[in-house]
Amino acid sequence: MRVIGVFLLAGMAMAQAPTYEPIASTQQLMQGMIDPASKAIAEAAKDPGPADNRAWRTAMLNGIMLQESAQLIKMGTRAKDQDGWMKACQALADAGAAVQKAAAAKDVAAYQAAAGGINATCQGCHGVYRQRGGGGRKQDPPKQ
Numbered sequence: 001m002r003v004i005g006v007f008l009l010a011g012m013a014m015a016q017a018p019t020y021e022p023i024a025s026t027q028q029l030m031q032g033m034i035d036p037a038s039k040a041i042a043e044a045a046k047d048p049g050p051a052d053n054r055a056w057r058t059a060m061l062n063g064i065m066l067q068e069s070a071q072l073i074k075m076g077t078r079a080k081d082q083d084g085w086m087k088a089c090q091a092l093a094d095a096g097a098a099v100q101k102a103a104a105a106k107d108v109a110a111y112q113a114a115a116g117g118i119n120a121t122c123q124g125c126h127g128v129y130r131q132r133g134g135g136g137r138k139q140d141p142p143k144q
């Protein structure tokens with residue numbers, strides 16, 4: 001009886017575990033999350049830095065969004081390999097974490113330094129993994 005109970009519980013746990021269903025392509029995550037978050041972080045880093053509590057919170061949330069989206073581009077078929085791609089994703093996540101930490105502390109100098117470090121992580125991945133000359137990219141080059 002007890003054994004059956006354990007199996008039943010395990011079965012229920014499995015049935016309840018949500019499966020992750022990817023919706024966005026890597027390109028769409030770039031366009032919809034990563035690029036807007038990084039632009040907003042850079043904008044808020046201009047002197048004198050985020051103006052008030054709300055602006056600091058937004059800056060912090062954008063750092064969090066970079067980390068979350070770095071997770072998303074690691075998943076499933078978005079991952080181009082298990083090595084350099086994962087490291088490039090981690091670099092993006094680390095940059096986002098630095099932004100989050102500085103914004104949580106409302107430390108302008110640390111925030112500006114963290115914001116300034118983001119572009120290198122974008123380019124570190126694009127230089128290796130992003131093919132040049134595709135349709136949307138030709139018409140609408142990213143401003144980084």
Ligand code: HEC
Pocket residue numbers: 026027030031034035038073085088089092118119121122123125126129130131134136137140141142143144
């Ligand atoms: C781990 C790799 C990786 C990182 C890190 C990364 N990107 Fe990308 N990015 C790509 C790839 C791959 C594409 C091409 C996607 C495609 O067209 O299928 C791309 C495309 C883009 C595009 C073009 C989207 C379009 O309109 O076609 C923008 C804008 C962009 N990235 C912004 C950024 C910014 C800003 C950052 C840093 C905050 C960043 N990316 C970090 C891999 C990365």
